[in-house]
Amino acid sequence: MNSPLPSKQIFTKESLKKQFRLSEFLAEKVISFVAFLSIAIIFLIFIFVFKESMPLFSFGKKDKVKTEIQTTSDVKVESYEGAETSTEEIQPETYGAPTEDLNPVTQETQTSEELEPDTYGAPTEDLNPETATGKEVIIDEKATENKEGADRTWSTFFSTEWVPVSDNPRFGLLALLVGTLKVTIIAILIAGPLAILAAVYTSCFASNRRKEIIKPIIEMLAAFPSVVIGFFAMMVLATFFQDIFGYDSRLNAFIGGVAMALAAIPIIYTISEDALSAVPKTFTEASLALGASKAQTAFFVILPAATPGIFAAILLGIGRVFGETMIALMATGNAALLSANPFESVRTFAATIGSEMAETVFGETHYSVLFFIGSLLFIFSFILNAVAEFYVKGKLIKKFQGK
Amino acid sequence: MRDIKIEVKDLSLYYGDKKALKEISMQIPANKVTALIGPSGCGKSTFLRCINRMNDLIPSVKITGEMLVEGVDIYNKDVDVVNIRKKIGMVFQKSNPFPKSIYENIAYGPKINGIKDKAQLNEIVETSLRQAAIWDELKDRLDDSAMGLSGGQQQRLCIARTLAVSPDIILMDEPASALDPISTSKIEELVHELKEQYTIIIVTHNMQQAARTSDYTAFFYLGELIEIGKTNTIFTKPEQKQTEDYITGRFG
Numbered sequence: 001m002n003s004p005l006p007s008k009q010i011f012t013k014e015s016l017k018k019q020f021r022l023s024e025f026l027a028e029k030v031i032s033f034v035a036f037l038s039i040a041i042i043f044l045i046f047i048f049v050f051k052e053s054m055p056l057f058s059f060g061k062k063d064k065v066k067t068e069i070q071t072t073s074d075v076k077v078e079s080y081e082g083a084e085t086s087t088e089e090i091q092p093e094t095y096g097a098p099t100e101d102l103n104p105v106t107q108e109t110q111t112s113e114e115l116e117p118d119t120y121g122a123p124t125e126d127l128n129p130e131t132a133t134g135k136e137v138i139i140d141e142k143a144t145e146n147k148e149g150a151d152r153t154w155s156t157f158f159s160t161e162w163v164p165v166s167d168n169p170r171f172g173l174l175a176l177l178v179g180t181l182k183v184t185i186i187a188i189l190i191a192g193p194l195a196i197l198a199a200v201y202t203s204c205f206a207s208n209r210r211k212e213i214i215k216p217i218i219e220m221l222a223a224f225p226s227v228v229i230g231f232f233a234m235m236v237l238a239t240f241f242q243d244i245f246g247y248d249s250r251l252n253a254f255i256g257g258v259a260m261a262l263a264a265i266p267i268i269y270t271i272s273e274d275a276l277s278a279v280p281k282t283f284t285e286a287s288l289a290l291g292a293s294k295a296q297t298a299f300f301v302i303l304p305a306a307t308p309g310i311f312a313a314i315l316l317g318i319g320r321v322f323g324e325t326m327i328a329l330m331a332t333g334n335a336a337l338l339s340a341n342p343f344e345s346v347r348t349f350a351a352t353i354g355s356e357m358a359e360t361v362f363g364e365t366h367y368s369v370l371f372f373i374g375s376l377l378f379i380f381s382f383i384l385n386a387v388a389e390f391y392v393k394g395k396l397i398k399k400f401q402g403k
Numbered sequence: 404m405r406d407i408k409i410e411v412k413d414l415s416l417y418y419g420d421k422k423a424l425k426e427i428s429m430q431i432p433a434n435k436v437t438a439l440i441g442p443s444g445c446g447k448s449t450f451l452r453c454i455n456r457m458n459d460l461i462p463s464v465k466i467t468g469e470m471l472v473e474g475v476d477i478y479n480k481d482v483d484v485v486n487i488r489k490k491i492g493m494v495f496q497k498s499n500p501f502p503k504s505i506y507e508n509i510a511y512g513p514k515i516n517g518i519k520d521k522a523q524l525n526e527i528v529e530t531s532l533r534q535a536a537i538w539d540e541l542k543d544r545l546d547d548s549a550m551g552l553s554g555g556q557q558q559r560l561c562i563a564r565t566l567a568v569s570p571d572i573i574l575m576d577e578p579a580s581a582l583d584p585i586s587t588s589k590i591e592e593l594v595h596e597l598k599e600q601y602t603i604i605i606v607t608h609n610m611q612q613a614a615r616t617s618d619y620t621a622f623f624y625l626g627e628l629i630e631i632g633k634t635n636t637i638f639t640k641p642e643q644k645q646t647e648d649y650i651t652g653r654f655g
């Protein structure tokens with residue numbers, strides 16, 4: 001304790017002094033800047049997409065104010081407004097009609113389209129000319145609201161029809177949601193097992209040489225342009241499966257799902273394969289040393305150990321299918337029908353944006369709704385990724401480090 | 404030596420072009436403990452892994468010669484490697500429990516061998532853990548993840564897991580290298596008890612351990628078997644100079 005310091009000191013305050021390393025400092029700054037920039041860009045994209053759908057949220061309030069003023073103000077002005085909007089909206093209808101005809105609309109929608117307007121559209125047309133009695137004014141108010149695509153839009157979100165361009169637009173997101181879910185479920189039901197089994201095969205059974213052949217080939221599918229997959233599905237798969245199942249509409253949710261599965265397989269495969277290969281070889285050895293066969297080892301030891309990664313793979317596959325536009329446009333038939341039948345044409349969220357964005361007018365409700373759908377897609381994929389990330393992290397830590 | 408369990412004839416092993424085992428010939432008696440000693444990298448683990456064909460997993464490995472277990476060459480084409488490993492269990496140098504619960508770790512072997520009865524499984528789990536001297540520590544936390552155990556506990560769990568499939572021969576690769584003296588002596592006692600039923604081959608770097616636990620000792624050096632004999636003989640008056648140098652620590 002009381003011995004003096006050695007004569008030749010190695011650990012002096014001088015030699016241990018903090019040093020400033022310029023290159024390291026710069027590198028760190030640049031890297032962190034790039035990282036923050038990418039986060040900012042993602043954030044800005046979302047802000048932009050969401051901003052464009054804002055009118056949907058503010059219209060409701062404005063409209064209430066408007067109607068309040070309207071009830072106090074002269075009735076004639078109001079009817080005027082109503083007439084104007086109606087003429088405005090008639091034009092888009094003629095506009096919209098051909099596009100609807102292009103879609104392989106079956107009998108069902110046409111009849112329902114004819115029925116629905118009776119409840120919504122008919123009164124507006126009938127009442128507009130006669131605005132004399134106070135009773136009808138109130139109804140008329142509602143009609144104008146509806147025409148302006150105001151907060152009425154929100155209630156149509158839950159309707160079953162997607163008729164954005166018409167005298168009386170209905171934005172039935174429900175039909176689109178069901179369509180999207182149908183395609184997604186079909187795609188994942190096909191792609192999931194195929195991709196996971198392929199991954200199990202390559203990582204647990206295949207010889208190194210086969211692995212080196214199979215892996216790049218499946219991964220190459222990921223680089224396939226989706227337009228090519230869509231084309232293939234439209235021209236080849238559709239006919240092929242129609243011959244087998246004999247359904248009516250050639251392009252439908254099932255064909256869309258099969259085509260999307262082709263797009264999702266490489267993603268699910270690659271990530272599952274990585275997860276399976278990351279399982280330490282010592283587990284394999286331990287299992288084999290206990291007299292387990294290769295298959296038992298693969299399915300009872302390696303696969304369970306890799307579940308978090310495989311779960312993430314499936315989530316990312318869902319994300320891919322959910323956001324896939326081109327294949328949906330080409331292979332699903334693109335008609336927003338609400339039904340549980342997998343062999344019925346459907347329209348997905350992404351395809352709706354893809355096909356209708358060019359036809360909308362800036363600032364219109366339809367335009368806002370499309371951006372709203374965009375935000376939904378964004379939020380959904382964000383949630384999927386977040387869940388994949390955090391679930392996997394949590395599970396992995398628990399698995400490999402105990403509690 | 405009377406009752407021969409394993410007879411090795413001119414066994415050579417290549418990792419690619421590198422010859423890691425050079426014409427090993429030896430006999431391993433039944434119901435005895437045989438210790439393999441030798442400096443690091445001399446091929447003890449490699450030889451041990453030959454006995455239950457774990458080296459099959461390494462694509463570059465080539466093996467020549469014969470490995471006769473009760474007179475049957477286990478490298479014969481008609482022999483099913485899974486059946487070999489059911490009868491020849493192995494405890495690895497590094498503990499490697501599955502990322503499952505403690506219970507599932509032990510029950511895995513019996514389950515894949517077709518035992519489904521819950522009560523029977525419970526019994527196997529308990530006896531195996533007791534044999535491996537870890538039952539008292541773990542009996543209240545059988546459902547916890549095995550990955551949360553300490554290194555020594557993990558190793559004893561792995562021993563219990565091997566015992567649960569009741570093999571005939573047990574290969575142990577430095578099973579006590581990560582254990583404290585108390586658990587080490589427990590393992591040594593365990594080895595002593597087990598040799599009634601099993602043939603045990605144990606790799607160790609600890610000379611005292613080899614002397615205490617084994618009946619026979621084989622000394623490996625640079626992929627060659629230098630000498631094998633009764634442990635007493637090897638440790639008191641070995642025939643080879645190299646053996647003596649190694650045992651007395653005058654090595655190199």
Ligand SMILES: Nc1ncnc2c1ncn2[C@@H]1O[C@H](COP(=O)(O)OP(=O)(O)OP(=O)(O)O)[C@@H](O)[C@H]1O
Pocket residue numbers: 418423441442443444445446447448449450461496
């Ligand atoms: N998978 C492998 N591929 C190539 N060479 C290997 C492989 N495993 C071991 N070897 C080589 O074989 C030789 C014997 O290795 P082995 O692991 O059998 O030694 P050991 O006696 O068990 O050593 P230790 O006491 O350190 O465990 C070493 O030279 C090693 O480099």
Ligand SMILES: [Mg+2]
Pocket residue numbers: 447448449496576
């Ligand atoms: Mg070793």
